Structure formats: C-alpha cells, structure tokens
Amino acid sequence: MPISAAQRVALLTATTVLLAAGCSGGGNDAGDPPEPSVSGGLPALAAQKLSWNPCPPPSPAEGGGPAPSPPPGGGAWECSFLRAPLDWSKPEGETVELALIRARARDGARRIGSLVFNFGGPGGSGVTGLPGFAEDYETLRSRYDLVSFDPRGVGRSVPVECAGDKELDAYYALDFTPEDAAEERTLSDAQKKYAAGCEEEAGTVLPHVGTENAARDMDLMRRVLGDEKLHYFGISYGTELGGVYAHLFPKNVGRAVFDAVVDPEAGVEEGALGQARGFQLALDNFARDCVERGDECALPGTSVAEIETFVTDLLASLDKKPITGIGDRRLTQTQATNGIAQALYSKEFWTYLEQGLEAAEGGDGALLLSLSDSMNGRNQDGSYSNIQAANAAVNCVDYEERYTLGQAKERLGRFREASPVFGDFMGWSLASCSQWPVAGTWEHPDVSAPGAAPILVVGNTGDPATPYEGARAMVKGLGGGVGVELTFEGEGHGAYNGGSACVKKAVDAYLLDGRVPKSGTVCKK
Numbered sequence: 117m118p119i120s121a122a123q124r125v126a127l128l129t130a131t132t133v134l135l136a137a138g139c140s141g142g143g144n145d146a147g148d149p150p151e152p153s154v155s156g157g158l159p160a161l162a163a164q165k166l167s168w169n170p171c172p173p174p175s176p177a178e179g180g181g182p183a184p185s186p187p188p189g190g191g192a193w194e195c196s197f198l199r200a201p202l203d204w205s206k207p208e209g210e211t212v213e214l215a216l217i218r219a220r221a222r223d224g225a226r227r228i229g230s231l232v233f234n235f236g237g238p239g240g241s242g243v244t245g246l247p248g249f250a251e252d253y254e255t256l257r258s259r260y261d262l263v264s265f266d267p268r269g270v271g272r273s274v275p276v277e278c279a280g281d282k283e284l285d286a287y288y289a290l291d292f293t294p295e296d297a298a299e300e301r302t303l304s305d306a307q308k309k310y311a312a313g314c315e316e317e318a319g320t321v322l323p324h325v326g327t328e329n330a331a332r333d334m335d336l337m338r339r340v341l342g343d344e345k346l347h348y349f350g351i352s353y354g355t356e357l358g359g360v361y362a363h364l365f366p367k368n369v370g371r372a373v374f375d376a377v378v379d380p381e382a383g384v385e386e387g388a389l390g391q392a393r394g395f396q397l398a399l400d401n402f403a404r405d406c407v408e409r410g411d412e413c414a415l416p417g418t419s420v421a422e423i424e425t426f427v428t429d430l431l432a433s434l435d436k437k438p439i440t441g442i443g444d445r446r447l448t449q450t451q452a453t454n455g456i457a458q459a460l461y462s463k464e465f466w467t468y469l470e471q472g473l474e475a476a477e478g479g480d481g482a483l484l485l486s487l488s489d490s491m492n493g494r495n496q497d498g499s500y501s502n503i504q505a506a507n508a509a510v511n512c513v514d515y516e517e518r519y520t521l522g523q524a525k526e527r528l529g530r531f532r533e534a535s536p537v538f539g540d541f542m543g544w545s546l547a548s549c550s551q552w553p554v555a556g557t558w559e560h561p562d563v564s565a566p567g568a569a570p571i572l573v574v575g576n577t578g579d580p581a582t583p584y585e586g587a588r589a590m591v592k593g594l595g596g597g598v599g600v601e602l603t604f605e606g607e608g609h610g611a612y613n614g615g616s617a618c619v620k621k622a623v624d625a626y627l628l629d630g631r632v633p634k635s636g637t638v639c640k641k
Contacts, residue, residue, distance in 0.1 A: 157208045161199055162339045168194040171217060174244050178271040179493065179501040184247035187219045187262075189254045193247055194218050198340060200268070200333045202324055212321070214333060215272040217243045218263045219250070229343040229370070231260035231627065232334060234267070236352030236376070238327070239506035241271035252613050253349075255620075259628055260347065267357075268333060269318075269325035269509050275502045276321060276509040278314040284500050285445065288492050291435070292450045293540040300521050303544075304551075311551040314505060322554045325506070326513040327561065331361040335368060345370030345569070347627070351610055352376045352582055358571070359563030359590060362598070366568035371627050375574040376610040379586035380563045380593045384517040385527065385546060389534050390583045392542040396535035398460040398580035399424065401607060402469060414474040427456070427537055430476060439481045447481025447488075453541050455487030460580045463607040512549040516556030519546040563593040570632045573599050574619060578607035591635070600635045611639075 171193045173183045184193045197213040221227040233253075235245040242264030246253075253262060266273040279287060287306060294300040314322065334357075338346040347370040350358035355374035362369050382390060403423040406413035417423040431449050438446035447455075459469035472483035493501035519527075524546040531543030549556070565571075571594055575587025584603070591599030604611035604619050611619045618639035625631040 158201075158336075161201070161207070161211070161336060164199055164340055166196040166198065166216070166340060168196045168218070171195040171243075174241070175272050175275075176495070176499050177275040177277070177502040178241040178244045178266065179503075180495050180497070180499060181244075184250075187247075187254065187257065188251050189222055189257060191219055191222070194220075195243065198265070198333070198337055200336055202321070204324075204329050204332045212268060212274045212324075214268060214337075215243050215266040216263065216337070217246055217265070218261050219246075219257060221257055221259055221261050223258050226259050227261070228259045228628075229261070229345070229347055230263045230338075230341045231256055231347045231349060232337065233262065233264040233349045234351065234354030234357050235264070236350075236354050237270070237503060237507055238267070238353045238357075238510035239270055239503040240353075241266050241501070241503070243271055249613070255624055256349075256627055261341075263337075263341065265333075265337065267325075267330045267506075267510075269321060270502065270506045274318075274321050276314060276318040276325065276505045277502055278310055278317060278505045278508075281499050283313075284492070284494070285498075288454075288488070288494075289438075289445070289448050289451060291448070293435075293544050294521075295435075300525075304521055307548065308551045310508075311553060314509065315553040318505075318509070319553070322509055323513065325509045326557055327357055327360050327510065328364070328557070330357055330510075331364055334361055335365050338368065343370070346372070348372040349627075350374050351612075353378060355573075355582075355586075355590065356380065356561055356563075359565075359593065360561050362565035362568050362571060362594065363562050366565040369565065369568040369571065371569065371630065372571045373574065373612075373623055373627065374571060374587075374590060375612050375623075376579055376582045377573055377575055377587040377590045378582055379589045380561050381589045382586075383559050384515050384519070384549075388542045388545060389530060390585065391581060392531050392535040392538050394580040394583040395457055395460055395538045395542075397583075398578065398607070399427070399456070399537055401578060402460065402466050405466065406470065414470055424537065426477075427473065430473065431537070434476075434481075439476065439479050441481040441485040445485065447476065447485045450541070451488040452476065452481065452484045453538065454491045455484035457538065457580070458487045458491040461609040508548065508552075512552040512556060513554050514557055514561070515549070516558060518550055518552075518556070520550050521547045523547070563590065565594050565598050568594070568598045570600050570626075571598055572602060572623060572626050572633070574602045574604060574611045574623070576604045576606050576608065576611045576614060578605075579609055581609045600632055601637075602633055603636075603638045605638065605640050616640075 174181050196216045199211045201207045202210045202212050243266050246264035269276045294303050356378040403420040415423050416426050434452050435449040438448045441447040459465045476484050493503035524544050528543040531539035573587050573590050575584045577584045591601045604616050606614045616639050622633045
C-alpha cells in the first residue's frame with residue numbers, strides 16, 4: 117500500500133524544477149487510446165498485434181511534461197496500447213486499453229526477451245517512470261527489451277479521476293488528524309465527497325482496477341509480446357503485484373526481481389503501522405546524520421530527540437496557523453508532514469528536507485509544500501496526475517477492511533507509540549476507504565507460488581515506506597525454493613538504485629546471466 121518508487125521522479129521535478137521524462141500513447145498520432153470495444157474472447161486478445169509508434173508527451177493524468185528523450189544507450193522509446201477485458205470474469209465482454217512503452221534491446225542477437233517493470237504506487241505511471249529511470253536500467257537493456265505500462269486505472273489506461281484541480285488543492289490542505297468532533301465531521305464529509313466523485317467519474321472502472329486484474333493483464337501482455345515467460349522487475353507495490361502474478365501463474369514466472377518489498381502478510385492496520393515505524397526510523401536516521409554533522413546542520417538541537425522535538429513543535433504550530441507556501445497557497449500541518457515523508461524516500465533528498473524545515477521555521481513553507489505536491493501528483497501548472505486517485509482506487513478494491521473514523525481513533529495509541537511524528541497521520545489514514553463505493557477483496561494477498569522459478573527478493577534495512585521485514589515475509593510467502601533473499605544495509609526506498617554496487621551486481625547477474633545469489637546474501641552500504 118505504500119507510495120511508489122516512481123514518486124522519486126516526481127520528487128526530482130519538485131525539488132530541482134526539472135520535468136521527469138515520460139511518455140504514453142500508442143496507435144494514433146494524438147496518443148489517445150482507441151475507443152472501447154467488445155473482444156472476441158481471450159484467444160483473440162492473445163493474438164492481437166501491437167502497433168508501436170513514437171511516444172507523445174505524457175497526458176495530464178500521467179503527470180504532463182515533454183515527450184521522453186531517447187534512451188541513454190541510443191534507440192528510441194515506442195508506445196502502444198494493449199486491449200484487455202474490462203472484467204476478467206467475462207473475457208468476451210467490453211475491453212479497456214492499457215498504455216505500454218518499450219525500448220528495444222541493444223544486442224538483438226543475445227536478446228532474452230522483454231523485461232516488464234512496475235515502479236509501484238499503486239498509481240504510478242510506468243509509461244513515464246521507465247524513461248525517468250532509464251539510465252539506472254540501461255545495463256539490462258543489453259539483453260532485454262525494457263517494457264512498462266500504466267496499469268488499469270492509472271495514467272492513460274482508463275484513469276480513475278475523482279475531483280478537479282482546485283477541489284484537490286482544498287482536499288489535500290485539509291486537517292487529516294482531527295482534534296475534535298467538528299474536525300472529524302469535516303474530514304468525514306470530505307472523504308465522502310471524494311469517494312462520490314470517484315464513483316461519478318469512474319464508476320464503471322472502479323470494481324475492476326484491483327491487483328489481481330492487473331496481474332492477469334501482465335500475463336496477457338506476456339503472451340502478446342511473444343514471451344514464453346514473464347521476466348519482471350517490481351518495485352514497492354510492484355512487488356505485491358509480482359507476488360500475486362506468481363501465485364496466479366507460477367509456471368509462467370521467468371527471471372524476476374522484487375525490490376522495496378511490500379509485506380504480503382500485513383493487512384491494512386499492520387501495514388500502516390509498519391509504515392509509521394519505517395518513516396520514523398528514516399527520520400531518526402536523518403536526525404542522527406544532522407547531529408553528526410554538528411554546526412554544518414542548520415536545524416536546532418544537539419541530539420536526535422531535540423531535532424525531532426523541533427519537528428513535532430513545527431508541525432503543531434502549523435496545525436494552529438499555516439504559513440506562506442507557494443503563491444496564494446499556504447503550508448498546512450498535513451502538507452508539511454507529507455513533504456517530510458516524501459523527502460525521506462531517498463537519502464539524496466535529506467538536504468532538501470533540512471532546507472525545508474529551516475525555511476518553514478522562518479515562515480517560508482514553499483519547499484515543504486513543493487515536496488508535498490510531488491507526493492500528491494501536483495504539477496507545476498496546478499494540474500494533478502491521477503496517482504493518488506488510482507492509489508485509493510486500487511487499495512480500496514484490494515483490501516476488504518473498512519475502518520470508521522471512530523475505529524481509527526481507537527487505534528491511535530498504537531500508532532503514536534510507533535511514531536511520534538507520523539503516528540497520527542497513519543492512524544487516521546485507516547479510515548481512508550470507509551466511504552468507498554466498491555467492496556474490497558482480501559485481508560492480504562496470497563503470494564504462494566509453488567513451482568515458480570527463483571524470485572530475487574531485495575530488502576533495504578533503512579527503507580521507510582516498505583520496511584525491511586516485508587522482504588522476509590515475501591520470501592516466506594512465496595514458498596520454499598522460490599524466494600531468494602538479498603539484504604541491503606542502506607537508506608531510502610529500494611536498493612537497486614540505492615548506490616550499492618553489490619546489489620546492482622547481484623541483480624544484474626541474475627537477470628542477464630541467470631546466476632542466482634545465495635539466499636541470505638548481505639550487501640553493505
């Protein structure tokens with residue numbers, strides 16, 4: 117359920133004022149999907165031929181921006197659309213169009229096949245994410261076509277939309293940690309209105325955007341791309357999607373890597389508690405780094421506790437009185453907390469967090485608000501991608517638990533114990549699906565995959581969004597002989613892009629040459 121590694125692209129946009137490269141579209145000049153149609157059933161869908169074309173600029177739902185620059189190793193990005201059943205229980209019925217992107221393998225003679233990426237979310241656009249991360253994966257393009265997609269409900273693939281841009285500005289500025297009955301009513305009314313907007317704008321799609329359907333889409337994609345096995349690289353939520361795929365199609369699993377691993381045994385409450393602990397750990401490490409740098413650190417305090425007290429005091433003051441943000445928008449407590457969490461996704465953004473906290477103490481909330489905007493998918497022109505709408509839609513149709521605000525309130529003690537800074541926000545977030553118009557599916561996903569090929573499961577001990585324990589739970593859930601555990605003792609969300617030559621070498625050796633590392637291997641910083 118965490119926000120994705122794909123958020124790193126948005127964070128780069130927010131903090132360095134650079135647009136992340138992206139793309140979508142396919143079989144026509146405008147890059148718009150073909151009209152929905154009725155399929156001839158699964159055999160006809162599996163026999164479809166994809167029409168690959170130059171990629172247009174990303175749609176607003178994908179985050180906007182320019183068309184992608186060419187891959188760093190040469191060649192071009194190509195985009196297309198895949199037809200899939202709207203309802204997988206009725207494969208002969210109405211279809212939806214799923215946006216795809218690819219860059220062909222550089223060495224066609226040694227090509228293994230397609231390597232399909234999901235960068236997480238749920239809600240992250242793979243069609244923008246893959247070009248944004250292209251340099252990190254260029255080595256893998258020596259033998260694979262690099263492929264990604266916008267899962268159903270995301271980006272250009274029948275996107276879930278819930279509210280207009282101005283409405284979203286107001287919604288994300290709300291107090292999501294109410295202190296009294298009046299604030300609880302305000303929050304409940306806002307959540308009800310948001311859910312009603314989702315149903316009005318995307319009601320036909322909402323029941324069908326879940327992870328199991330996305331996994332079935334990936335197997336159809338595998339067949340249409342001409343691959344005997346699905347070679348896969350899943351990050352963050354992409355590990356949950358990959359685990360569900362492995363459960364449904366164990367014999368079709370090729371070489372697969374799960375990085376920044378979602379705990380498949382955790383339900384809504386335990387998952388949120390794990391994230392609260394994870395972000396608190398990341399904040400502790402940030403504060404410790406600040407203390408160790410002494411006078412070089414701009415924040416007040418000579419201990420981790422003092423720096424974190426500074427943060428909690430700042431957030432408490434923003435709860436009472438928001439400060440100047442960007443333009444006529446002000447920085448609220450909720451947005452500041454989002455901004456802090458967003459910067460903790462990667463150690464390389466700690467400097468922005470330090471600068472943002474210092475500026476906010478002086479009354480300037482622009483940087484923290486910019487970080488919060490990237491978390492929420494707000495573009496510089498004031499438009500929003502649909503990452504958060506899709507995130508809500510997928511999570512709420514996946515997970516069956518429904519907590520009222522009252523039930524969330526009863527559990528705040530556990531969350532505050534887990535994190536003095538993030539506990540309230542994660543605790544109240546339990547009620548985020550309480551007004552959702554579609555019932556959920558499972559308590560937690562089944563990822564057991566007997567008979568599947570080895571899956572390399574990479575956990576980062578300092579990961580805030582998908583705590584390290586999730587990797588071991590995934591290895592256990594996949595079953596004996598399937599999950600292969602690789603540990604990175606580092607910071608940030610994910611490991612492959614975390615700067616560890618050891619992790620990169622192990623992952624590349626598996627994907628490119630089929631060499632499986634010994635389970636339990638540990639890579640240092």
